[in-house]
Amino acid sequence: MDIFFLILMAAGLFGLALLLAAGWSVWVAYRKASARNLSVTFLEARALTKFFELEDEFLDTCAAFKKIDPSISVRDIVRHHMADGDTVALLDHWKTVLESKAPITFKSFILYDLAGKEVNELISNLNREYELIIPEIEEHGLSVYYYCKFKIAGDSSGWINPDLDEIKKTIEEKITLALLTGNLSDFEALADFIKEKYLHKEFWNSLCHGRVQEQQIRITKG
Structure with missing residues (x-):
């Protein structure tokens, strides 16, 4: 002891x-x-x-x-x-x-x-802005014009070089899917639906750490 x-x-x-x-x-x-x-x-x-x-x-x-x-x-x-x-x-x-x-x-x-x-x-x-224009996406007899201006998040911009062609392809797929599931009777509501349910903040963050500055969707009959 x-x-x-x-x-x-x-x-x-x-x-x-x-x-x-x-x-x-x-x-x-x-x-x-x-x-x-x-x-x-x-x-x-x-x-x-x-x-x-x-x-x-x-x-x-x-x-x-x-x-x-x-x-x-x-x-x-x-x-x-x-x-x-x-x-x-x-x-x-x-x-x-x-x-x-x-x-x-x-x-x-x-x-x-x-x-x-x-x-x-x-x-x-850090200050660079990217612009995307998809002049025409056709589905269900509708034609969609898409425009977006975005930046890469500050803490990621030095590491990420976004592939705009791949981003365009992904967005086209998202919009096409939305046209198959959204309300086709109200174009303005459908555009808001696409932005809120498909091309939202979380989508852009997971895609390329993007921060949307401006995003436009115009839908017309094809």
């Missing part, structure tokens, strides 16, 4: 020593960050303890990030740096993204940066 008790005491003391060492490391990181005008949470300070040597340049860059965008977490910047990312270059590129008002999250931008995506090309893709 005495030996078992001594083992428990030794394990407890060892665990306490580890906890104190970790707490001290977090406190040191917090104080050093504060000295560089970088306000961090406990979790952010703990992330900073991953560095063998916490350099002032890195802390200054983190502070600059926080100044232009307070929602950014230092933890994400640390992860980027630990993955061999260039933190200073990331800051410059993020400024460019913010100036462009491109719809992208910082977490997604980090992945783009680590993948070597060129920032201006990325912004161009």
Whole structure:
């Protein structure tokens, strides 16, 4: 019993020593960050303890990030740096993204940066609009004109290059199916039915992470 008790005491003391060492490391990181005008949470300070040597340049860059965008977490910047990312270059590129008002999250931008995506090309893709026109789809004695303007969701636009021909083919199939099941007596209601039941938000998201800007359907007798 005495030996078992001594083992428990030794394990407890060892665990306490580890906890104190970790707490001290977090406190040191917090104080050093504060000295560089970088306000961090406990979790952010703990992330900073991953560095063998916490350099002032890195802390200054983190502070600059926080100044232009307070929602950014230092933890994400640390992860980027630990993955061999260039933190200073990331800051410059993020400024460019913010100036462009491109719809992208910082977490997604980090992945783009680590993948070597060129920032201006990325912004161009983020803001790019695609147009689809299907002038005539015939079924059941009806003729359907279809038009759509869409963008790829910001967090996906750097990875997805939509195949417009395949998208057109899929939409033609959807509209043809809708004409077989919808009310053919009211063309306006039928057009709304197609958009709501077939070409809705979930459809576009699963198709290509698309975000519809404008979608028109005109139905006439063939």
